[in-house]
Amino acid sequence: MIITENINRHKNIAKSLRLDSILSFFSVPFVTFYFMLRRFLYSLAHKRVPEQIDTYKDLGKLTYEKVEFKSKRDNIKLKGLFFPANNASSKTLILVHGLSQDKLISGHTKKIVEYLTPKGYNILSFDLRCHGESYGSMITFGCHEKYDVMGAIDYLKSRGKVGEKIALLGFSMGAVSVIEAAEKDTRVDAVIADSPFRDLRLFVLNDIISSLSNYLRFLPDNIANSFYWPIFMNFPFKSSFISLVSRICSINLNEVSPMNAVKNISPKPIFIIHGRGDRLIPCTNSEAIFEPLSKNSNASLWLTDNAAHIESLNMYSNEYLKRVQNYLDENI
16 A cells, blocks of 8 residues: 555656656747847847947038927937928928937938939938937937927927928838827928838737848748747736736837827828838738728828838939939928
């Protein structure tokens, strides 16, 4: 009898050890993934993006004025450049860069200024918070950056004539910021969004790992389709994960949703551009944003063939600039 009880006890212990081993095997990747993503998001949100070297030298002989103003929300000091049109004009286009860029937008600013200032448009390009020469200690992926854009609008309005007609052109995170700003600020006459994501919460939940796996070599190429990721995404603690990201970045992810914001912009003119070759933010994001605008006669979507993230201007320079000019001529 005693021998039988000992055998059963040993069997139970063995089963328990096997179960613990199995749980440990599957839990380690989750714990590792959790801390990796937490560290990545924290460093991304808190990292200052320095100004590009020789910024002003890159502008060549362009005429510009250094300007500064404050964000609408928290008075963070922002710095930028104002490029006057060749002849006095009441029309100004505000350029808004993406994550880890500055007011030069990787050469895009110079191309746009050279093309549009002779055609009667002033250009204001500035550094978002925590980027370039601007102040700030936190990147919020469009949540607070929209108030930076509204601060730029306030600045132009304070200058009189140059602020009478205002259009916005944003790239990537900047595209999200201009859509969000246009929803809140009725002084915006027209919006151009190049390569925005559709919704920050959905991007974090569904897209960010797939996007990162295309760019970060230390992640396996198939991490987004791995065994663990689908399980992770369907576990009941997804809402807790979103809460964690919100705390790390000091934002409410549900507040940043261009596909919902555009519903309140309509029938205001809006032009969305996205490259079909974009692997960082797939063009399906812009298609989702455009869907609610299908009945807006002032809205249009241009999907460029093969262009990578915010590369449509480089790949299709002449057509891009002509389309932007025509859009502005018609709407402001």
